[in-house]
Amino acid sequence: MSVSQQARTRFHIDGWDPSYGSAMEDAGETSAVEQSSARVDVAVEVSGDAWAPIAPRTGLAEPDALVFIDGVRRIEARVWIPDALDVSAALGVAASYAAGALCCCPESGAHLLTAEHRRGMFTTDPAAGDLSTRAGDFVTHHVAADEVESPSVILSAALQRELATLELITAVNARTQVVAHGAEDDLLVIDGPLRGRDHLPRALGFIKTHRAIYLPPELNAVVASLRAGERTPVFLMGTSWDRHAWYLRLPCQPGSPWVGVVRVECAANMPASEAIRLANLSQVLLPKYASVEYKDQRAPQNLVPIAGLEKQLRRRLGDQRFIYRALQLAAHSS
Amino acid sequence: MEVGKVAGTADSTPLKFHVAVADGAYLQLDDVVTCTRDVPGVGKVVTSGIVTDVISRHEGASFGSDVFLIADGVMPAQVQEVAEVTTTRVDPELFVPPRPGSAAHRASGEVRDRALYFDQMDAKVPVGLGRDGQPVFLNLEFLDGTRGAHVSISGISGVATKTSFALFLLHSVFTSGALGGRQTNAKALIFSVKGEDLLFLDQPNSKLTDTHASVYSRLGLAAAPFASTGFFSPPAPGDLTGRPNVKGRTSGVNAFWWTLDEFCQRELMRYVFTDVEDEKNQYTMVVHQVAARLKADAVAAGNDGAVSIDGRHARTWPELIDIVCDKLTDDTNEVERRRWAGPVTGIGTINAFIRRLRSSERHLTPILRGDLPAAGNRQISTSNQQVTVVDLHALHDRAQRFVVGVVLAAETERKEAAGAGGLLFTMLDELNKYAPRDGSSPIKEVLLDIAERGRSLGIILIGAQQTASEVERRIVSNSSIKVVGRLDPAEAGRPEYGFLPASQRGRATLAKPGTMFVSQPEIPVPLAVEFPFPAWATRLSEVVDPTFSNSASAGGGDAAAQPAAADPFSLLPDLDGDDGAIAEPGPDEPPF
Numbered sequence: 001m002s003v004s005q006q007a008r009t010r011f012h013i014d015g016w017d018p019s020y021g022s023a024m025e026d027a028g029e030t031s032a033v034e035q036s037s038a039r040v041d042v043a044v045e046v047s048g049d050a051w052a053p054i055a056p057r058t059g060l061a062e063p064d065a066l067v068f069i070d071g072v073r074r075i076e077a078r079v080w081i082p083d084a085l086d087v088s089a090a091l092g093v094a095a096s097y098a099a100g101a102l103c104c105c106p107e108s109g110a111h112l113l114t115a116e117h118r119r120g121m122f123t124t125d126p127a128a129g130d131l132s133t134r135a136g137d138f139v140t141h142h143v144a145a146d147e148v149e150s151p152s153v154i155l156s157a158a159l160q161r162e163l164a165t166l167e168l169i170t171a172v173n174a175r176t177q178v179v180a181h182g183a184e185d186d187l188l189v190i191d192g193p194l195r196g197r198d199h200l201p202r203a204l205g206f207i208k209t210h211r212a213i214y215l216p217p218e219l220n221a222v223v224a225s226l227r228a229g230e231r232t233p234v235f236l237m238g239t240s241w242d243r244h245a246w247y248l249r250l251p252c253q254p255g256s257p258w259v260g261v262v263r264v265e266c267a268a269n270m271p272a273s274e275a276i277r278l279a280n281l282s283q284v285l286l287p288k289y290a291s292v293e294y295k296d297q298r299a300p301q302n303l304v305p306i307a308g309l310e311k312q313l314r315r316r317l318g319d320q321r322f323i324y325r326a327l328q329l330a331a332h333s334s
Numbered sequence: 335m336e337v338g339k340v341a342g343t344a345d346s347t348p349l350k351f352h353v354a355v356a357d358g359a360y361l362q363l364d365d366v367v368t369c370t371r372d373v374p375g376v377g378k379v380v381t382s383g384i385v386t387d388v389i390s391r392h393e394g395a396s397f398g399s400d401v402f403l404i405a406d407g408v409m410p411a412q413v414q415e416v417a418e419v420t421t422t423r424v425d426p427e428l429f430v431p432p433r434p435g436s437a438a439h440r441a442s443g444e445v446r447d448r449a450l451y452f453d454q455m456d457a458k459v460p461v462g463l464g465r466d467g468q469p470v471f472l473n474l475e476f477l478d479g480t481r482g483a484h485v486s487i488s489g490i491s492g493v494a495t496k497t498s499f500a501l502f503l504l505h506s507v508f509t510s511g512a513l514g515g516r517q518t519n520a521k522a523l524i525f526s527v528k529g530e531d532l533l534f535l536d537q538p539n540s541k542l543t544d545t546h547a548s549v550y551s552r553l554g555l556a557a558a559p560f561a562s563t564g565f566f567s568p569p570a571p572g573d574l575t576g577r578p579n580v581k582g583r584t585s586g587v588n589a590f591w592w593t594l595d596e597f598c599q600r601e602l603m604r605y606v607f608t609d610v611e612d613e614k615n616q617y618t619m620v621v622h623q624v625a626a627r628l629k630a631d632a633v634a635a636g637n638d639g640a641v642s643i644d645g646r647h648a649r650t651w652p653e654l655i656d657i658v659c660d661k662l663t664d665d666t667n668e669v670e671r672r673r674w675a676g677p678v679t680g681i682g683t684i685n686a687f688i689r690r691l692r693s694s695e696r697h698l699t700p701i702l703r704g705d706l707p708a709a710g711n712r713q714i715s716t717s718n719q720q721v722t723v724v725d726l727h728a729l730h731d732r733a734q735r736f737v738v739g740v741v742l743a744a745e746t747e748r749k750e751a752a753g754a755g756g757l758l759f760t761m762l763d764e765l766n767k768y769a770p771r772d773g774s775s776p777i778k779e780v781l782l783d784i785a786e787r788g789r790s791l792g793i794i795l796i797g798a799q800q801t802a803s804e805v806e807r808r809i810v811s812n813s814s815i816k817v818v819g820r821l822d823p824a825e826a827g828r829p830e831y832g833f834l835p836a837s838q839r840g841r842a843t844l845a846k847p848g849t850m851f852v853s854q855p856e857i858p859v860p861l862a863v864e865f866p867f868p869a870w871a872t873r874l875s876e877v878v879d880p881t882f883s884n885s886a887s888a889g890g891g892d893a894a895a896q897p898a899a900a901d902p903f904s905l906l907p908d909l910d911g912d913d914g915a916i917a918e919p920g921p922d923e924p925p926f
Binding site for chain 1: 394396397400403404405406407408409410411
């Protein structure tokens with residue numbers, strides 16, 4: 001795709017390092033913070049008064065392949081797109097993002113199934129065109145300005161939405177490829193909430209960070225009492241969308257009450273028995289992939305395959321300094 | 335065949351670049367790799383090189399323990415091999431680096447020949463097989479004196495197989511046809527200092543298998559022993575028949591010695607004093623004075639080479655020493671003493687000379703004779719055969735120096751007189767003993783003369799030594815062909831081995847017997863070669879002919895072979911581990 005001389009968008013690169021301007025890294029996951037009034041049905045597996053840690057089962061039929069889905073994003077530069085009169089400018093964010101799927105199966109070990117990367121320019125200026133640089137074209141995504149939120153927040157949220165879309169495409173592609181390489185029965189583990197992807201069969205959402213407390217206090221105490229490998233009973237929760245969820249403690253060094261605890265989600269529209277089966281399965285599968293403290297700053301929740309996948313995806317984003325320079329060059333000649 | 339692409343993670347230069355090896359392909363050390371790039375206005379530039387290092391690593395792993403996670407299928411990672419290629423040739427000579435991303439091919443056939451300059455060699459001598467199983471050649475022009483001469487071979491005794499390689503090189507030079515019409519006039523003079531290993535060069539090797547022979551045929555050589563040989567050994571001590579002092583081989587070996595008459599007439603006295611420190615001392619003037627006196631005053635007595643000086647007869651070396659000492663210490667005849675010692679020589683200097691002369695008595699007695707019946711073939715000469723082996727192992731160090739010094743000086747004189755018509759390859763082990771880095775001695779002068787002038791005289795020095803760093807620099811630097819076998823790690827770091835790239839230096843410390851690194855002026859990277867198992871016997875037990883020899887007590891000099899005993903080898907000393915002899919391979923091992 002090339003951008004003609006006439007349609008070339010004029011822009012300037014913000015001198016600040018883009019990492020300073022990204023206070024909203026996880027905009028996609030933060031919507032739950034305000035949802036303090038989440039509906040929770042704790043009696044999916046056992047009744048509320050019978051809540052207790054559940055030890056891992058043995059002898060479960062494990063899937064042929066475990067597929068991890070994740071995405072990475074990087075803001076390459078913040079750009080300013082001046083209006084025709086050169087009196088004011090609209091903010092834009094030039095970003096690279098990528099999503100990929102990693103298959104862990106006994107035949108081939110951990111291997112990359114598929115990876116896609118994109119470059120985009122997110123801006124509130126409705127007239128802006130694509131940015132053409134030495135490092136490739138940044139496709140423009142127009143975002144409606146918002147009276148309340150600052151532009152940087154809504155641009156970041158827009159980037160997150162695009163990344164989620166890409167992750168979804170990757171997940172669908174991954175599924176067909178897993179079948180192609182002979183795995184009959186697979187299980188998808190998606191890094192992050194399952195939101196918008198809960199129609200995917202045999203998929204788990206894997207949430208590392210806890211931004212809200214969903215359980216009533218007396219049940220919350222059960223989470224704190226989990227030992228490594230144990231999980232809470234499955235519960236149904238509804239914020240802006242519904243899903244089954246449970247807390248699971250990964251093997252880790254003892255520490256604060258919630259250390260090593262992750263929330264695992266699956267779709268709400270499946271029978272409770274199926275959700276419980278997935279919960280039992282997650283208890284057996286996920287601790288195997290937990291990372292250790294000295295190797296990963298986000299251990300144990302940042303699973304080893306996901307860390308590896310992120311590394312592979314970051315590689316595909318290209319060299320940051322090279323892209324920044326390419327953008328500078330393009331800005332100069334715009 | 336494409337094996338990968340030029341990597342962009344390390345700097346690519348015209349002289350060194352890296353190739354990332356593709357999945358399903360491999361590159362090993364010494365593989366020849368080429369890549370091509372289009373240069374605007376010039377056209378295709380082909381850069382060829384040799385793999386000097388290959389690394390393999392897990393991309394994506396940051397801790398050593400990650401390998402277990404990767405093996406368990408928990409962590410994703412990719413195994414990537416990257417080969418370092420050292421350029422040998424850029425064709426045409428436009429020194430541009432290969433571009434990252436361009437395809438790298440394994441060279442074979444004509445492309446390989448071009449990469450290694452074999453296409454430019456008018457006469458080429460095979461020196462062994464490369465790692466790829468293809469022949470590697472030397473340019474004869476750098477061996478025969480046309481553009482260069484001399485070979486320097488370094489390596490640890492016992493495992494570097496220096497002697498074996500030198501012999502193979504001679505075999506290759508003589509039989510490959512590279513010499514063309516000069517083949518008949520090409521001679522080799524070999525000084526053997528370790529055991530009787532080289533006394534069987536004319537016998538086929540019983541351990542030579544079809545596999546070994548096939549290596550010879552791949553090199554275009556005959557798997558045959560040396561066809562024309564002559565062997566010389568010193569006379570057996572205490573024997574007055576002139577029988578050679580050898581145990582394994584009883585026929586076809588000539589005893590060599592110098593008569594006292596020759597000693598006097600040819601002024602060989604100075605080769606008795608061949609220690610480096612000798613030259614620093616005052617008494618060297620006495621040496622020259624005495625030599626001149628002996629030449630003038632000694633007259634031949636009888637047919638056996640004895641001499642008579644002023645009426646006193648000398649039939650043995652001790653007797654001659656006595657006469658000389660008496661002349662030098664004769665207090666009753668001052669005039670005579672001055673004539674022999676020099677007019678102003680002090681008594682201390684004379685005594686120093688006498689002390690050194692006396693100390694040679696025991697060691698030189700076997701080879702300076704006036705008591706053995708004259709034999710026509712006692713003089714070491716290269717004229718009657720192609721390969722002449724002078725066996726020095728039974729002689730003391732001092733006598734070895736004497737023989738080497740006298741023979742080399744004589745051959746040099748002969749070549750000077752005859753002109754450079756034929757080639758004489760002179761093979762000398764332990765060169766560091768004869769031409770040490772420091773000091774000066776008559777032998778070192780002869781060797782330096784050969785190193786510097788031999789190229790035009792047609793004398794080619796094939797010197798072997800454990801440590802090139804201890805050999806006179808001018809001899810090593812005059813050697814066009816440098817060969818390295820297994821090296822001591824401390825030695826490998828010395829500047830004398832600067833011609834080896836770092837990785838080859840490391841490899842040389844673990845080179846197997848039979849593997850040598852051969853450096854020649856035309857090719858900027860030394861080539862690793864494996865030379866074939868000797869087609870000639872390197873010890874009696876390898877001789878095919880069972881009637882060849884019988885027992886250790888056999889006598890008879892040039893007498894015909896004795897009948898074979900029941901077990902001809904039972905009395906033999908075990909020569910395994912001697913330098914020059916390739917150890918017997920085990921049943922499951924390759925020949926080296």
